[in-house]
Amino acid sequence: MDKLFIDKIERIVTDRKVGYSNLTNASDLFKKFNEFDQEVYKDRSLKRKYKELIGLGSSISNNCEPCMEWHISQALKFGATRDQIIEGIEVGLEIGGGPATVACRFALMVLDYYTIYKSVDSE
Amino acid sequence: MDKLFIDKIERIVTDRKVGYSNLTNASDLFKKFNEFDQEVYKDRSLKRKYKELIGLGSSISNNCEPCMEWHISQALKFGATRDQIIEGIEVGLEIGGGPATVACRFALMVLDYYTIYKSVDSE
Amino acid sequence: MDKLFIDKIERIVTDRKVGYSNLTNASDLFKKFNEFDQEVYKDRSLKRKYKELIGLGSSISNNCEPCMEWHISQALKFGATRDQIIEGIEVGLEIGGGPATVACRFALMVLDYYTIYKSVDSE
Amino acid sequence: MDKLFIDKIERIVTDRKVGYSNLTNASDLFKKFNEFDQEVYKDRSLKRKYKELIGLGSSISNNCEPCMEWHISQALKFGATRDQIIEGIEVGLEIGGGPATVACRFALMVLDYYTIYKSVDSE
Amino acid sequence: MDKLFIDKIERIVTDRKVGYSNLTNASDLFKKFNEFDQEVYKDRSLKRKYKELIGLGSSISNNCEPCMEWHISQALKFGATRDQIIEGIEVGLEIGGGPATVACRFALMVLDYYTIYKSVDSE
Amino acid sequence: MDKLFIDKIERIVTDRKVGYSNLTNASDLFKKFNEFDQEVYKDRSLKRKYKELIGLGSSISNNCEPCMEWHISQALKFGATRDQIIEGIEVGLEIGGGPATVACRFALMVLDYYTIYKSVDSE
Numbered sequence: 001m002d003k004l005f006i007d008k009i010e011r012i013v014t015d016r017k018v019g020y021s022n023l024t025n026a027s028d029l030f031k032k033f034n035e036f037d038q039e040v041y042k043d044r045s046l047k048r049k050y051k052e053l054i055g056l057g058s059s060i061s062n063n064c065e066p067c068m069e070w071h072i073s074q075a076l077k078f079g080a081t082r083d084q085i086i087e088g089i090e091v092g093l094e095i096g097g098g099p100a101t102v103a104c105r106f107a108l109m110v111l112d113y114y115t116i117y118k119s120v121d122s123e
Numbered sequence: 124m125d126k127l128f129i130d131k132i133e134r135i136v137t138d139r140k141v142g143y144s145n146l147t148n149a150s151d152l153f154k155k156f157n158e159f160d161q162e163v164y165k166d167r168s169l170k171r172k173y174k175e176l177i178g179l180g181s182s183i184s185n186n187c188e189p190c191m192e193w194h195i196s197q198a199l200k201f202g203a204t205r206d207q208i209i210e211g212i213e214v215g216l217e218i219g220g221g222p223a224t225v226a227c228r229f230a231l232m233v234l235d236y237y238t239i240y241k242s243v244d245s246e
Numbered sequence: 247m248d249k250l251f252i253d254k255i256e257r258i259v260t261d262r263k264v265g266y267s268n269l270t271n272a273s274d275l276f277k278k279f280n281e282f283d284q285e286v287y288k289d290r291s292l293k294r295k296y297k298e299l300i301g302l303g304s305s306i307s308n309n310c311e312p313c314m315e316w317h318i319s320q321a322l323k324f325g326a327t328r329d330q331i332i333e334g335i336e337v338g339l340e341i342g343g344g345p346a347t348v349a350c351r352f353a354l355m356v357l358d359y360y361t362i363y364k365s366v367d368s369e
Numbered sequence: 370m371d372k373l374f375i376d377k378i379e380r381i382v383t384d385r386k387v388g389y390s391n392l393t394n395a396s397d398l399f400k401k402f403n404e405f406d407q408e409v410y411k412d413r414s415l416k417r418k419y420k421e422l423i424g425l426g427s428s429i430s431n432n433c434e435p436c437m438e439w440h441i442s443q444a445l446k447f448g449a450t451r452d453q454i455i456e457g458i459e460v461g462l463e464i465g466g467g468p469a470t471v472a473c474r475f476a477l478m479v480l481d482y483y484t485i486y487k488s489v490d491s492e
Numbered sequence: 493m494d495k496l497f498i499d500k501i502e503r504i505v506t507d508r509k510v511g512y513s514n515l516t517n518a519s520d521l522f523k524k525f526n527e528f529d530q531e532v533y534k535d536r537s538l539k540r541k542y543k544e545l546i547g548l549g550s551s552i553s554n555n556c557e558p559c560m561e562w563h564i565s566q567a568l569k570f571g572a573t574r575d576q577i578i579e580g581i582e583v584g585l586e587i588g589g590g591p592a593t594v595a596c597r598f599a600l601m602v603l604d605y606y607t608i609y610k611s612v613d614s615e
Numbered sequence: 616m617d618k619l620f621i622d623k624i625e626r627i628v629t630d631r632k633v634g635y636s637n638l639t640n641a642s643d644l645f646k647k648f649n650e651f652d653q654e655v656y657k658d659r660s661l662k663r664k665y666k667e668l669i670g671l672g673s674s675i676s677n678n679c680e681p682c683m684e685w686h687i688s689q690a691l692k693f694g695a696t697r698d699q700i701i702e703g704i705e706v707g708l709e710i711g712g713g714p715a716t717v718a719c720r721f722a723l724m725v726l727d728y729y730t731i732y733k734s735v736d737s738e
Contacts, residue, residue: 002633004626011496018494019597026600029582030593032282037590040217040275045206050173054180054214059591061181061466063679064555066594083168090644091177094163097430097466098652099674101645102681105634108641125264127257134373141371142474149477152459153470155651160467163644182468184589186310187432189471213275220553220589221283222305224276225312228265231272248387250380286586291575296542300549300583307550307712309433329537336398337546340532343676343712344406345428347399348435351388354395398532405524409709414698419665423706426669427676452660460669463655503619510617511720518723521705522716529713551714556678558717 001109001117009113012069041074049078053088060092060103068107073114082115124232124240132236135189164197172201176211183215183226191226195233205238247355247363255359258312287320295324299334306338306349314353319360328361370478370486378482381435410443418447422457429461429472437476442483451484493601493609501605504558533566541572545580552584552595560599565606574607616724616732624728627681656689664693668703675707675718683722688729697730 023030041051052075059067075085089107093100146153164174175198182190198208212230216223269276287297298321305313321331335353339346392399410420421444428436444454458476462469515522533543544567551559567577581599585592638645656666667690674682690700704722708715 015597019601022600022604023593023597027578027582029282029286030585030596032285033585033593036275036278036282037217037593039278040213044210045204046176046210050176051210051214053169053173054177054211055218055590057177058181058184058218062184062591064591064594067591081168086642087167087169087174088177090163090642091174093645093648094160094467095178095181097469098463098670099677099679099682100466101638101648101652102631102679104645105630105638108637109634112637138474142478145481146470146474146477150455150459152651152655153462153473155654156462156470159644159647159651160470162647178467185432185468187468187471190468209273213273216276216279217590220592221301221586222308222310222313223589224269224279224283225310227276228261228269231268232265235268283586286582290579291573292545292579296545297579297583299538299542300546300580301587303546304550304553304587307554327537332396333536333538333543334546336396336532337543339399339402340529340713341547341550343715344424344709345431345433345436346712347392347402347406348385348433350396350399351384351392354391355388358391398528401528401531405521405528406709408524409521409705413702414696415668415702419668420702420706422661422665423669423672423703424710427673427710430673430677450660456659456661456666457669459655460666463652464670464673507720511724514723514727515716515720519701519705522708522719525708525716529716547713554714556714556717559714 001113005109006113006117009069009110012066016066016070043078047078049075049080049084052078053080053084056085056088056107057092057095060089060100060107061096063096063099063103065103065106068103069110072107072110076114082111085111124236128232129236129240132192132233135192139189139193166201170201172198172203172207175201176203176207179208179211179230180215180218183212183223183230184219186219186222186226188226188229191230192233195230196237199237205234208234247359251355252359252363255315255356258315262312262316289324293324295321295326295330298324299326299330302331302334302353303338303341306335306346306353307342309342309345309349311349311352314349315356318353318356322360328357331357370482374478375482375486378438378479381438385435385439412447416447418444418449418453421447422449422453425454425457425476426461426464429458429469429476430465432465432468432472434472434475437472438479441476441479445483451480454480493605497601498605498609501561501602504561508558508562535570539570541567541570541576544570545572545576548577548580548599549584549587552581552592552599553588555588555591555595557595557598560595561602564599564602568606574603577603616728620724621728621732624684624725627684631681631685658693662693664690664695664699667693668695668699671700671703671722672707672710675704675715675722676711678711678714678718680718680721683718684725687722687725691729697726700726 041048052071056068056071056075059071072085089104093104096103164171175194179191179194179198182194195208212227216227219226287294298317302314302317302321305317318331335350339350342349410417421440425437425440425444428440441454458473462473465472533540544563548560548563548567551563564577581596584599585596588595656663667686671683671686671690674686687700704719707722708719711718
């Protein structure tokens with residue numbers, strides 16, 4: 001797997017951790033939003049892995065790379081298969097059209113990173 | 124259920140039918156896109172009802188009313204429960220933020236239309 | 247002021263009330279988001295009227311009509327002047343470009359509705 | 370052609386005229402933006418009809434109905450053929466994906482309105 | 493402060509200067525837009541710092557990094573306090589939802605760059 | 616021309632080739648979308664170069680950098696002049712407003728890359 005891509009994906013993960021910590025210190029409202037956020041994605045009538053795939057579809061149509069990295073890693077962690085994620089990417093392509101092909105390429109590399117290059121063993 | 128809302132939802136359904144037929148006649152490429160579209164949403168590793176919920180999440184964050192009507196009616200038709208659709212709406216709210224509250228209100232009325240006012244017995 | 251426009255704006259207000267009540271009953275997570283939402287717009291270092299103008303700017307660039315109606319009525323209620331709202335609309339035009347001219351026209355009519363046709367005496 | 374659709378399209382045209390006049394009176398900056406806007410779409414190396422088709426493509430992917438009405442009427446006025454506009458709509462579909470099918474249906478009805486129901490004889 | 497982040501922010505500033513100069517030479521219409529743009533953000537009934545915060549809110553919901561850098565540096569230059577900018581970021585989060593958490597993290601780092609790492613002494 | 620910019624543009628081209636190949640292997644539906652895509656941009660009543668300019672306008676208002684690189688290189692390859700592309704960028708600015716100034720700066724550098732730094736001799 002391409003070194004520049006690996007660096008990019010690992011930078012996304014680091015940036016999230018550092019940024020999350022900084023924002024949590026700076027803003028009580030950010031913490032409040034996060035509580036809402038974590039509540040939304042919990043397993044209830046709809047399992048978390050499907051909720052993560054909803055998040056992935058939107059990430060692809062919005063071309064949000066850190067969002068794709070997050071939703072793919074979480075979907076895998078909560079039981080989505082590689083094939084299910086590819087089908088989620090395809091729905092994202094249908095929603096996002098031509099510009100989403102850029103995001104789909106990125107999403108597939110994230111999927112390869114987590115399923116081939118390394119396994120997801122930690123958040 | 125409010126008469127103006129029922130008229131609105133039924134107008135969305137009629138407009139789709141008429142518009143679909145017109146576009147199919149006017150554009151071979153529209154037909155080609157539709158073939159792709161229908162293929163994407165088919166049951167494979169990921170069941171169609173979950174794919175419709177991905178579509179719903181994006182519809183809410185984009186505030187596309189005819190899209191919400193479509194994905195909710197299809198999700199119901201292919202087996203999603205009322206609770207699962209409400210949870211899909213909640214994920215849409217998380218993705219779309221404040222402006223999505225407008226779409227969530229609409230989506231819930233569509234859900235009530237199909238689960239309370241009438242049952243989904245036809246496309 | 248044009249009858250159809252007045253009907254439209256009053257429909258927006260009614261839909262919000264009804265929809266808000268329905269969603270609150272259907273979804274605890276919607277309630278949780280609303281708590282966050284109300285907290286965000288409170289007067290603190292930045293007065294609420296300026297926060298409403300931030301909301302207005304985004305509503306214009308997203309062409310969200312119920313959002314415009316909300317943020318304009320709240321900005322007025324919390325002390326923004328007509329001129330300040332017009333300048334907020336102009337920033338929205340700068341952000342949104344050509345498509346935002348449609349939203350700016352709507353926003354100005356909302357402003358006229360609340361400052362000329364009637365005064366804002368209730369939420 | 371459907372009476373409700375004709376009313377809708379004619380309402381769009383009326384709203385633009387009234388709103389344009391109101392905004393011009395209320396905001397010098399709106400006038401300044403309009404000067405820029407009119408300058409952009411002028412025939413130079415790229416003919417106006419092609420510029421209107423660029424505007425149409427974006428209108429479809431943003432689902433801005435008054436924008437579609439405007440760019441289609443102007444494209445026709447400045448010499449685009451029906452077939453060229455249909456191909457512009459198809460590019461809009463490629464850019465906008467599934468949600469753009471809603472906009473494409475609307476755009477085709479606008480095109481029918483101007484090429485079949487009435488001819489474009491005035492702005 | 494992280495070296496990669498500092499390089500990124502300084503690259504944004506350099507790119508703007510170089511790009512602005514190139515575009516000004518290549519396009520008279522870009523110059524015309526800039527005149528409009530600078531006029532919009534001037535102090536009038538609404539002070540410039542509040543206009544920059546409107547710009548910031550939209551930048552966060554659109555995840556436009558160079559826009560965030562610009563509006564934060566200008567808001568500081570024209571008198572916004574650190575707390576006011578954090579509240580502007582929080583409104584951006586409310587508007588942008590989950591995907592905006594990525595932008596909020598970036599915005600906070602920009603704010604730290606200008607208020608802790610260096611002071612804003614030049615455009 | 617700036618070394619970092621050249622690296623960036625060449626990385627975009629490489630990423631597209633690699634990503635396209637990976638996605639084609641992983642997803643038959645991606646292939647199906649690509650067939651539709653390629654069909655849409657073919658010369659028919661509207662020449663391909665104008666279709667690429669429609670794509671460019673949307674890329675600018677969406678700030679999709681790989682999309683800009685693609686549509687500019689293709690517009691040049693299929694006969695658009697430098698002046699026509701600059702006018703396409705200007706229409707993109709009108710559509711995208713202030714945030715699009717970031718994209719316009721990038722688009723002009725892509726145009727300089729292909730017309731000054733190197734000629735387009737291959738896809």
